[in-house]
Amino acid sequence: MSLTLLQAWQGAKARLEAAGITGPVIDARLLVEAAADATRADIVTDPYRALSPEQEARLEDYVSRRARREPVSHILGRKGFWKIMLSVTKDVLTPRPDTEVIVDEVLKAFPEGMAFQMLDLGVGSGAILLSVLAERPAAKGLGIDISEDALAVARDNAANLGLARQVALLRGDWTAGLGDASFDLVVSNPPYIATKVIETLDPEVRDHEPRLALDGGPDGLDAYRLLAPEILRVLKPGGVFAVEIGYDQKDAVEALFRDAGAAEVRTVLDLGNRDRVVTGVKNPLEIRL
Incomplete structure (x- = not known):
């Protein structure tokens, strides 16, 4: 059975909390949004939307990397700063x-x-x-x-x-x-x-x-x-x-x-x-x- 956006976010948050990550709520949301091609509004207004198998695999990779303390900016390759979005490596x-x-x-x-x-x-x-x-x-x-x-x-x-x-x-x-x-x-x-x-x-x-x-x-x-x-x-x-x-x-x-x-x-x-x-x-x- 496919994960929903809400389940994906809750599961990611729990794994990051267990790994001792500071700010697991925000990090989990950012990773779910990127993996599932979703927005913050989608998670709120369409929480039961299912992830595809490819999206689930991508999220698993993202969450595993973050649990190993790789920065979100490196995982996603981008970071917001001031009013602009920057590529980051x-x-x-x-x-x-x-x-x-x-x-x-x-x-x-x-x-x-x-x-x-x-x-x-x-x-x-x-x-x-x-x-x-x-x-x-x-x-x-x-x-x-x-x-x-x-x-x-x-x-x-x-x-x-x-x-x-x-x-x-x-x-x-x-x-x-x-x-x-x-x-x-x-x-x-x-x-x-x-x-x-x-x-x-x-x-x-x-x-x-x-x-x-x-x-x-x-x-x-x-x-x-x-x-x-x-x-x-x-x-x-x-x-x-x-x-x-x-x-x-x-x-x-x-x-x-x-x-x-x-x-x-x-x-x-x-x-x-x-x-x-x-x-x-x-x-x-x-x-x-």
Whole structure:
């Protein structure tokens, strides 16, 4: 006898709960929707719709993989972020809601219709860059990443979202080769987890996310030491920067940017009330008469 949508969801939820998965209700729903070509509304309004044998087999594969702690984003190959849907692979960091704080701050600073040049260092899937450009069609953006595999994912996402004309994506080592005072906005979500902490992370992160996007060195601050002066170098006078940080890195990262010459440095909280984004501006050039 075939499973119904309701039975499939209930069974998946129970298996994920037994496996110790955080958020089994949502994960089970997402897997059922994908496996059964259904929507959230279908599960509510047509709960007794039967799955085909192929759909049941697909769901079994999905649930088994999730129970082994493979992220849902990797199983389905996609992840929603801000207002867009992104393709995701093992070669990029899975976009997280906490990172949306950067997008929110940027959109406040750059009004709709404004033309500006944006730089995303460590672009990964393109989550931050593409979310901003999708809402600011007059803007142009450059995304840089050291991983060619990550850039391939970002290129696909830019094309799928119809943003390829607004975006350039280049392989590079942070700001190497970029000219001074080139951008109105610089954003980054660099690796910021201390090396020794990585092994203590949830299996979804520790075993499935790219180490290159996680490892911030012995104290988690290696990237910021390099980025703070370099971001100020490539920003235009009056330009804005916004970088994601770890929950306990506020004071250290703020100090690095102040020492590099940034002004109006402050930290923005995420929805969990944790320190999440350090932002500020490059002082306008002084006019000497």
